[in-house]
Amino acid sequence: MQPRTRERFVLLDGLRGVAAVFIVQRHAEPMLGDALPSSYLGVDLFFALSGFVLAHAYGAALASGRMSALAFMKARLLRLYPLYLVALALTVGYYLRMYHAGLPVMADEVVTAGELAAGAVTGLLFLPTPFTISFNAALFLVHPAWSLFDELVANFAYAARGVRLRSRHIGVVIAISAVVLVIAALQFERLHAGFRWHEMYAGLARVFFSFSVGVLIYRHRRKTQKSQPLAALACLAVTAAVLAAPTPRDAKWIFDLIIVLCVWPALLYAASGILPDRRTAAVSTFLGTASYGLYVLHSPFIDWAVLGWATWSGKSIGDLPYAPVAGIAFIGLCVFLSWWLTVAFDEPLQRRFKRARGDHRPLADNPANDAGDP
Template identity: 55%
Template sequence: MPSNNSQHPRFVLLDGLRGIAALFIIQRHAPSLLGDELPSSYLGVDLFFALSGFVLAHAYGAAIADQWISALAFMKMRLFRLYPLYGLALFLMTTFFITLWLSNVPTPLDDLHRPIDLQELAIALVTGLLFIPAPFSLTLNGALFLVHPAWSLFNELVANIVYGLWGARARTKHLLIVVAVSAVVLVFAAAEFGRLHAGFRWSEMHAGMARVFFSFFVGVLIYRLRSRLPKVQPLVAIGCLAFVILILAFPTPKPLKAYFDLFVVVFCWPGLLLVASRCVPDPVTGKISAFLGTASYAVYVLHVPLLAWTEHLLPHITDSRAIPYAGLVLMAAITAVSWYVTVHMDQPLQRWFKNRLRRPQVFRPISDSGSTR
């Protein structure tokens, strides 16, 4: 997820990588509009985690390590960074299911198309407001959150807590241990599920946590190592963006899926992040990346309710003759709406909250001790 700290320069190309990955997530969740899901598109979530670790280490790592920002203040900033747009998505999903219930229409987001259970909806709304998983998989959508992508946001918040309390001050060798242990769990999860598309149900929680802890702390480590690497030419930026598209659309045979997923998460995404973090794109690529990066979080968290409402209000949009053209138009519309909502609603709220957290009692040094890195 993008940083909310505007005092630090942006790694613009990383914004572009995140934005492209978000578009592939839309494609994955809109088969009735865009055709069959691309086989590796879910690996965009692991790229999100790695980018988040890098960006948060850049924006907050030194301040947390030097105790200018407490772990509590850091988590307040993370929650407020995620919550406004997540709250909007939660509202849209709740009203969507209530509308279906009033119309006596079963949920289209569950394979069994079961009727809307208001008691379950109430439980899911309460747990969703608290940003914690429901105690059971919801029949509403087969997930743990009303806003389905929120499973990854919850997992990332767990990693953020560990980073704020310990990771920002931890020595590199200790972070390597976390990464190594997570990699072992990833291997077992890939063998168990036949791929790394797991983590959004209680029975898969170990896989989801391994995905976030591995990629997030790899991102932190790459940030610490970035200055030792040479800068690369702007032309490489186009190659980085194309590489993400290639990986997320790659048609991997099912018997090789677990091996491919592990290779991408353990080697490809870290290597891509190493190169992209040392590349300043040309002006045109930079503007495209900045636009996609600005919209990316809203795209990720709002696309499911926007898709659901669109298909409910415009049922003919799923006509086979309109695929994939209507879906491509809708994808562009979701991206544009996400950019607008981010710039005109979310960013002003972020500035307001950040100004409140600049008060001396929040940002004063806790002690005179420096970083242990």
Template identity: 30%
Template sequence: MNAKTLSPELLKTKEHFHILDGLRGVAAVAIVIFHFMEVVFLPAKNFIGHGFLAVDFFFCLSGFVIGYAYDDRIGKMGILAFLKARLIRLHPLVVLGSVLGLLAFLFDPFGMHPEIYSAGRIAVIFLSSVLLIPFPVVSERYFNLFAFNAPAWSLFWEYVANIVYALALYRATRNVLLILTLVAAAAICYIGYTSGNLLGGWSGETFWHGSARISYSFLAGLLIFRSKWIIKSNLGFVGLSVLLLLAFLMPDSKWNWITEPMIVLLYFPLLISLGAGAKLQEGVKKLCIFSGNISYPLYMTHYMVLWLFADYYFSHKPDTTQLFFIITAGTALLVGFAYVVMKVYDIPVRRYFLAKLKKA
């Protein structure tokens, strides 16, 4: 590739949609709370029992942002430069999340017994996590695709979506995108009907559910950008945060197979359209920036604590008051830890590799 292809002008980040960034952080905090709560309560008693749908919101937002950031320059960058840029953006935290998960696996004081696994087996599980090669073999971790960092399943599909975008979707016409989105919507409805919910994708048994979830939401987000379906409103960050949280707080019911697909198919794309067009109040701009910045580090580093919490809960049976303080303090500390990770690790590492890429 020539110098023009990798020029700083093509690699620079465009202006952000700050409200959408802020909503990403709201969704990340919601999924952390959901993961705490699902250890303790069955879905019917979990007040944030649909927090897992935050992943579908992430996917939809990703399609919109990728279209906005790269549609007009990937042809000049080239596929390889695009994939390198995405690797630099995403993979440092994939590696760190795997390291943290390995430490939790080896030094869990509450119940895990790593001695039943050989060093070679642990090394293979760790490498599969670092390289995002699905390897659902650890029964004590419910056969997660990535035993050391469960949320990495969505990053696996994020990479798949980015590769498909680079190879084909960025050149696809809007009509083609619309057809593909409708096909993916049918797949979402089929999974909802046959499984009763959209919770799958994270385990070996439900592996292909993740394909449907990323396919629809990523395509929908890309279609929103290409079609300029942006709705002007005065809802602002606070109003849209409330609307987003309503999806996660939706009660569990026998109609999940209908309500969950409707949230994914219609409600989240609507929120993306509203968020892209909403007016940002200056007073919450810094909050939106902070929320967006810590969202990915929070998502990719929190599950080490969740494994420890789960083993602590089943071994010590804390009461309701203790659980309230543990989950509240744990969530706050994880947000703080995510901020430290962003400042000390993620940003410096990405800057280093971006500098190397620009000099290539």
């Protein structure tokens, strides 16, 4: 008998890669100007993709008891930590440079030694600081780590209990999370929340809703993927259009809820059943490979680029007439650098971790190389 080929959801890599690029654009304001108004909703798409792919990669092993919740969490930390550690080192180095120079880092806030030390220690433990850091208005020195931490909370809940829940019980989790999302959207007038302590409940609602939706969609997905090249391109185009969509401020909370509660689930369900053509698959695979590194590393990349240009030229990069072009080129460079670090540094480490766990599957079929990390 031929061994069963493990399902691959290549188009989901492309969705995640497109979302990661838009997140970078959001934070590259010194080069590209104002952030696109809806780009932060890419995080909710990340969470939904993660629920789907982790259910695919680990669900059977967790449900049968072949993998414990502790082993699952160890695998998740090993998956996230290497590139996160690179980002943390770059970020601490940047803040040390700004601290010794006495330069402001955000909204005229200067780095304080105590907060930097606390952020470095808690960051090494992959835990938020016990306070919102004043000079970056976040819970982690590495800004995007708030969503990774929230996802780890959802991962643990899934491994410890959620994987054995019936679909209707997962539906209850989704319904409760949706109610909390409505409350958060009304309070903050949008869903761009979760990275400060007073917003923590919003971040957890975002991850538990979308992650649970991803798990449920995986359980009820179409069992056979169909080759639909135009539909694959349409899915990527819809992702980009949503993340770039301008909305009136007064209606922003409504738009965000519609996207998170309806559009992303529908998109995930549709994309999971589509096989792209060879070229689209190649682009999707490339973007998917780069996406986690791009997400976790883009903030220090941007910080060092802006500082380096100011140090070398004595001018702000935003004052240059070709700054938007430079910004687009910079995003492209970040994508390629993230891809290279993943292939040259992270994937070899993941292979070692895989062998240490006694997992002899090829890396492409290994949960450590899944498509669900933000």
